[in-house]
Amino acid sequence: GASILAGVGVVSGWPVRIRIVLAFFGTLSFFLQSCGGFLWTGGIDFSRRALSLCTAEALKHRSTRMVPFRWAITSAGKIAADFAHAVRQLEGHEVVAVAARSEAAAREFCARHARGAAAYGGYEAMFRCDRHGADACYVATRPDSHRALCERLIARRVPTLCEKPLATSVDDVAALYAAAAASRTFLMEGVWTRCFPATAKARELLRGGAIGDVVAVQAEFGYAIANGCPDGVRGSAATGGMGRDIGVYLAEKALLAFDSRDYDLADARGVAVLGRGDGVDLTVAASARMVGRDPKRRGGVASLLWTGQCDTPEVCAVLGTAGSLRFAATHHTPRTLEVTTRTSRTASRTEVLDFPEPGDDGAHRWNYPGSISLQYEAASVARAVRAGAVEAPEWTHADSLAAHRIVERVRDQCYAPTADVDAAKPGDF
Numbered sequence: 001g002a003s004i005l006a007g008v009g010v011v012s013g014w015p016v017r018i019r020i021v022l023a024f025f026g027t028l029s030f031f032l033q034s035c036g037g038f039l040w041t042g043g044i045d046f047s048r049r050a051l052s053l054c055t056a057e058a059l060k061h062r063s064t065r066m067v068p069f070r071w072a073i074t075s076a077g078k079i080a081a082d083f084a085h086a087v088r089q090l091e092g093h094e095v096v097a098v099a100a101r102s103e104a105a106a107r108e109f110c111a112r113h114a115r116g117a118a119a120y121g122g123y124e125a126m127f128r129c130d131r132h133g134a135d136a137c138y139v140a141t142r143p144d145s146h147r148a149l150c151e152r153l154i155a156r157r158v159p160t161l162c163e164k165p166l167a168t169s170v171d172d173v174a175a176l177y178a179a180a181a182a183s184r185t186f187l188m189e190g191v192w193t194r195c196f197p198a199t200a201k202a203r204e205l206l207r208g209g210a211i212g213d214v215v216a217v218q219a220e221f222g223y224a225i226a227n228g229c230p231d232g233v234r235g236s237a238a239t240g241g242m243g244r245d246i247g248v249y250l251a252e253k254a255l256l257a258f259d260s261r262d263y264d265l266a267d268a269r270g271v272a273v274l275g276r277g278d279g280v281d282l283t284v285a286a287s288a289r290m291v292g293r294d295p296k297r298r299g300g301v302a303s304l305l306w307t308g309q310c311d312t313p314e315v316c317a318v319l320g321t322a323g324s325l326r327f328a329a330t331h332h333t334p335r336t337l338e339v340t341t342r343t344s345r346t347a348s349r350t351e352v353l354d355f356p357e358p359g360d361d362g363a364h365r366w367n368y369p370g371s372i373s374l375q376y377e378a379a380s381v382a383r384a385v386r387a388g389a390v391e392a393p394e395w396t397h398a399d400s401l402a403a404h405r406i407v408e409r410v411r412d413q414c415y416a417p418t419a420d421v422d423a424a425k426p427g428d429f
Contacts, residue, residue, distance in 0.1 A: 068094045069382040072134035072158075074123050074149060076100035076109040079163060080140040082371035083378075084113040085364035090375040093382065097134055099126035113364070127152050136161060136186070136381055143239040147172045150187065154179045159186035159385045161377070165244040170404045177397040186385050186392075191252055191403070194394040195376035198334035198355040202318075202325055203256060205339060212322030215300045219253045219316035221246050221332060222283075222307035234280055234308055241280045243407045247306045249332045250286075251403035252395075254302035257318045258290035260402040263299060266291040268406050272414035273309070283307040286410040323348065333370035 071087055073080050073095060080098075087093045095114040100106040103121025110117045120126035123141075136159040139149050147167045153160045154176070166189040167173045173189075180187035193199055206214065223246075225234050235241045270286035284306050291299040305312070316331040317324055323341035327334045335357060340350045360372045384392040391397050 068092050069378075069386075070094055070096040070133055070135045071378070072097040072099070072126060072132060072137040073114070073117075073140065074099050074126070074137055075140035076105045077140055078367035079371075080138070081109070081113045081364070082367050083138055083140065083374050084109075085366075086372050086374035087378050088114070089358070089361060089372070090378055093378055097126055097129075097132035099123045123149060124152070127156060127158070135159065136385055138190075139163060143168055143235070143244060147176060150176050151179060154183055154185045154187065157183055157185045159381070161188050161190055161381050163190040164248055165189070165240055165404070166400060167404075168238070168240040168244060170401065170408050173401055173404050177401065180390055181397075184390055186381070186390050187397075188381060188384070188392050188395060189400045190377060191248060191395045191400070192374055192377040193249060193252055193332050193334065194256075194399070195380045195392075196334050196355065196373060197376070198327070198337045198353070199256065200394070201353060201355070202327070202334075202337055205325065206257065206318070207259070210322075210339065211318065211320030211324055211341065213298065213300075214257045214318060214320050216319045217254050217257045217300070217302040217304075217316070218319070219250050219302075219331065220305040220307075220312045221249050221314050222305070222310055222312035224311050225308040227311075234275070234282075236278060236280060241411065242306055242308050243281050243284065243411045246332075247281075247284065247286075247304070247407045247410070248403050250302075250304040250306055251406040252399075253316045253318075253327075253331065254288055254290070254304065254406065255399055255402055257302070258300065260396070260398045262294065262297060263290040263292050265289075265402065265405055265409070266299070268409035270410035270414050274414070280308075281306075281411055281414060283309050284410060284414060286406075288406050288410075330369070333373060 069092060071093065073084060076098065084095050084098075087095055095117045097118045097120065098106050098109050098114055099120040099122065100109060101122065103119060106119035106121060110119045118126075118129075118132045120129065126132070137153055139146060139153070139160060139162040141149060141163075143165050146162050146165070150160055150162050150166070160180075165173075167176060176187060179185075205211070235245050239245075266289045268286065268288040270284050272281050272285075273283040274280065275282045284304075286302075286304045286306075288302045288304070289299065290302065291297075314330040314332065316327040318326075323339070326338040326340070328336040328338065335355050337353045337355070338350055339353065340348050342348050357370065358372050358375050366372070380392045380394050
């Protein structure tokens with residue numbers, strides 16, 4: 001009877017704890033029957049099935065509900081605050097530690113954005129401590145500090161998500177990925193756009209040949225810095241300028257169309273308007289040519305524009321031999337994807353796919369538009385880390401390196417830093 005009841009509990013969808021108790025009695029029944037020599041095959045089968053299924057469900061229940069994915073945050077800045085509130089609203093995730101340059105700043109951040117998290121004054125203090133039990137660390141400091149901080153985390157084998165840009169040169173990016181691979185430690189550059197459902201759908205369509213062979217990509221992205229954008233958008237010679245901040249989003253679109261698994265950068269050129277006093281790449285018109293590794297893949301071109309002198313529509317079009325994909329504004333936080341396919345020489349059909357943002361409880365005033373969707377990136381990291389991977393499939397090490405090569409190749413042609421870098425101010429064009 002206990003065996004039958006255990007089996008009924010499994011197939012009826014009863015709560016986990018009840019099923020575990022039933023499985024116990026079912027197993028006990030099996031044991032007693034075996035000892036007495038009265039084996040009832042049906043009871044044995046039910047007991048075994050109940051025990052197996054309940055054990056699996058108990059482990060699943062424990063991994064997804066009882067043991068959340070725990071985050072440490074290295075920074076007390078604006079994007080770190082947005083990340084903390086996105087994670088707070090993501091089921092199965094929590095922030096357990098925050099490090100800032102001073103303990104007072106870390107405590108203030110925790111009080112406002114990550115209640116209950118441990119506060120550390122100085123990044124090394126958090127790195128050395130293992131009491132917080134973080135599963136991964138999010139690095140959101142200035143770009144010119146990223147390499148040193150990531151190296152320390154990798155040396156301790158701490159899975160790391162680093163805000164873009166991962167570093168300020170291709171060589172530094174390559175060195176970090178080499179270190180992560182050598183120590184089998186997860187490392188991801190925070191190009192969160194790749195984790196959005198709209199991007200995943202576009203990638204699926206492109207790989208499936210929905211618009212034929214890709215011929216060209218057109219994309220732009222710009223802010224009017226003088227209208228109050230954060231100083232970090234402009235950047236400096238030390239942080240890599242606007243190419244490293246927003247140019248990487250455009251390189252991402254080029255690589256979405258010309259997958260880094262199949263294509264290489266053949267050439268990249270650019271012209272620029274440079275900032276007065278610091279030579280920062282304020283406005284850049286860039287072009288890149290991609291070639292296929294397989295001779296059957298002809299490759300194509302990308303036309304990219306980034307600027308800090310005006311707001312742009314921020315749309316992107318991927319043009320193919322049989323149609324096109326269009327990301328409506330804003331393409332770095334895509335919520336709409338337009339898929340156009342040719343039905344004849346003069347006619348076409350367009351389907352609009354919508355991808356709403358995750359729900360938001362409204363408790364936080366976001367510093368950057370769409371930051372609730374940082375949840376997609378956090379979830380991607382958790383999946384990869386729990387799988388024991390060293391990279392996330394959405395934005396691989398190869399993708400990241402290819403993007404930095406495009407930006408650096410363009411910037412090398414038009415970036416001219418001067419001696420009075422510190423004299424430049426936001427808005428001083």
